[in-house]
Amino acid sequence: MQIYDSSKKEKIKFIPQKENHVSLYVCGPTVYDDAHLGHARSAVAFDLLYRVLNANGYEVTYVRNITDIDDKIIKKSKETNKDIKEITSFYTSRYHSDMSRLNVYPPTIEPKATSSIDAMTDMIQKLLDKDTAYQTSNGDIYFDISKDEKYLSISHKFQNEEEKQQRVESVEEKRNSGDFALWKNAKDDEIGFDSPFGRGRPGWHLECSAMIEEYLDSKEKEFCVDIHGGGADLLFPHHENEAAQTRCAINKEIAKYWMHNGFVNINGEKMSKSLGNSFFLKDALKEYDGEVLRFYLLTTHYRSNLNFNTQDLESSKKRLDKLYRLKKRIFGIEADIKTDFQTKLLQALNDDLNTSKALSLIDEFVSSSNETLDTPGKHKNLKKEISSNINYIEKVLGFGGKNPYEYFQSGIDEETKQKIQNLIKQRDTAKKEKNFELADKIRDEILSFGVSLMDTPQGTFWEKA
RNA sequence: GGUGCCAUCGCCAAGUGGUAAGGCCGCAGCCUGCAAAGCUGCUAUCCCCGGUUCGAAUCCGGGUGGCACCUCCA
Numbered sequence: 234m235q236i237y238d239s240s241k242k243e244k245i246k247f248i249p250q251k252e253n254h255v256s257l258y259v260c261g262p263t264v265y266d267d268a269h270l271g272h273a274r275s276a277v278a279f280d281l282l283y284r285v286l287n288a289n290g291y292e293v294t295y296v297r298n299i300t301d302i303d304d305k306i307i308k309k310s311k312e313t314n315k316d317i318k319e320i321t322s323f324y325t326s327r328y329h330s331d332m333s334r335l336n337v338y339p340p341t342i343e344p345k346a347t348s349s350i351d352a353m354t355d356m357i358q359k360l361l362d363k364d365t366a367y368q369t370s371n372g373d374i375y376f377d378i379s380k381d382e383k384y385l386s387i388s389h390k391f392q393n394e395e396e397k398q399q400r401v402e403s404v405e406e407k408r409n410s411g412d413f414a415l416w417k418n419a420k421d422d423e424i425g426f427d428s429p430f431g432r433g434r435p436g437w438h439l440e441c442s443a444m445i446e447e448y449l450d451s452k453e454k455e456f457c458v459d460i461h462g463g464g465a466d467l468l469f470p471h472h473e474n475e476a477a478q479t480r481c482a483i484n485k486e487i488a489k490y491w492m493h494n495g496f497v498n499i500n501g502e503k504m505s506k507s508l509g510n511s512f513f514l515k516d517a518l519k520e521y522d523g524e525v526l527r528f529y530l531l532t533t534h535y536r537s538n539l540n541f542n543t544q545d546l547e548s549s550k551k552r553l554d555k556l557y558r559l560k561k562r563i564f565g566i567e568a569d570i571k572t573d574f575q576t577k578l579l580q581a582l583n584d585d586l587n588t589s590k591a592l593s594l595i596d597e598f599v600s601s602s603n604e605t606l607d608t609p610g611k612h613k614n615l616k617k618e619i620s621s622n623i624n625y626i627e628k629v630l631g632f633g634g635k636n637p638y639e640y641f642q643s644g645i646d647e648e649t650k651q652k653i654q655n656l657i658k659q660r661d662t663a664k665k666e667k668n669f670e671l672a673d674k675i676r677d678e679i680l681s682f683g684v685s686l687m688d689t690p691q692g693t694f695w696e697k698a
Numbered sequence: 699g700g701u702g703c704c705a706u707c708g709c710c711a712a713g714u715g716g717u718a719a720g721g722c723c724g725c726a727g728c729c730u731g732c733a734a735a736g737c738u739g740c741u742a743u744c745c746c747c748g749g750u751u752c753g754a755a756u757c758c759g760g761g762u763g764g765c766a767c768c769u770c771c772a
């Protein structure tokens with residue numbers, strides 16, 4: 234496999250530290266609201282990586298955290314007058330159900346920040362002991378970036394002398410303007426955890442370093458994890474700070490490879506809460522099947538930005554529809570045959586997850602399969618190959634696994650389905666009697682349910698339009 | 699202001715030195731009672747200007763335009 238390392242800024246051969254085993258850590262969501270498409274993009278991108286690693290025969294330990302203590306959560310708690318725990322458990326389960334709609338596998342381990350407080354305070358203690366961290370008079374603890382010689386080596390952010398010496402007025406006791414909080418002292422009524430340094434809560438960057446050490450660190454190896462991933466906006470300062478903490482606390486680099494996914498843009502601008510242009514995944518899921526959204530998110534290479542628009546989403550739906558129509562044609566046939574197509578598909582994905590290439594291979598596979606199926610004959614072998622290929626597509630790309638009839642009829646209630654079936658029978662009768670005028674009239678009626686009809690030698694089928 | 703990414707057909711999008719994949723849309727045809735679905739065919743010289751090279755969308759230099767990070771952010 235080749236992957237693009239966003240810290241080295243080049244595509245390089247992927248070699249895990251342990252043979253046949255990969256440790257993967259991805260920054261997960263802060264659970265204070267529903268997930269938007271951007272969260273979905275990141276989850277889908279790394280789910281794809283997870284699947285492709287598996288397809289290459291690696292055993293993968295995949296950790297994705299849940300940030301369940303944070304200023305935004307506290308804010309939400311105050312606004313809604315709800316307990317923090319209530320908010321975080323609610324949005325965690327919402328996140329899980331949204332992601333499962335997108336066929337995103339659960340990670341191997343999904344630790345919560347609040348469950349790793351001890352690991353975090355241990356790390357802070359190590360940093361305090363080395364004077365790489367310091368406590369201010371109000372009880373907050375900061376990381377001193379000047380103590381880390383390799384600071385900025387991950388993001389390559391340039392900081393000039395002026396900037397380095399510049400003090401942020403609000404925190405006068407900070408040694409360097411770039412110093413970041415490891416521990417925030419709890420004010421009177423705020424939520425807090427007891428620690429050797431007083432009651433408080435951890436800084437955001439700290440949890441990933443602590444969790445990686447707790448769950449993934451291969452002690453005897455050079456790097457804590459093989460791959461560390463997240464959204465491109467996390468490269469700086471989040472990942473830079475994580476790396477600094479780990480480097481200074483336990484004297485090793487946190488990750489061998491860094492991978493960052495691009496954004497979902499709306500009208501050319503990054504989708505974000507603060508810009509007010511985000512929309513919830515759950516709303517998109519009302520209109521489109523989760524697999525359509527997943528397919529759409531995969532049309533653009535994970536590192537590029539994806540400019541959201543419904544025209545392209547529609548185009549993705551049509552491409553996925555075609556795969557499912559092919560699946561209908563071989564319905565009932567199950568097989569597991571190795572094919573050239575599968576090799577090519579994996580090859581494309583092994584090249585830094587080239588999904589555009591992979592998807593184009595699928596289009597060609599669907600088209601050529603249909604072409605052959607259109608010629609007279611039983612095509613028994615071909616059908617087995619098609620079935621195997623679709624199963625493989627589901628395995629590595631995460632779509633195409635549904636029952637094709639259910640896929641096309643999802644969102645239509647039973648009563649309507651029954652009505653449609655009855656009308657189809659009436660139309661069949663009219664057709665047999667060559668009463669095409671009536672048949673067409675009935676078809677118009679059926680179409681008004683928002684479905685389309687197709688007459689085949691096997692009978693008349695309908696699909697949600 | 700500092701740092702970085704990007705610019706390929708109406709739309710989406712691969713290709714990163716050897717003569718432009720694929721999809722959507724559109725047009726024509728086959729099939730069909732008519733449709734739908736499916737199939738076939740047709741549609742670009744790669745933002746601009748220089749340079750390197752036998753050869754560049756691909757490398758270098760200079761423009762222009764867009765976006766991101768530097769503050770919470772997938």
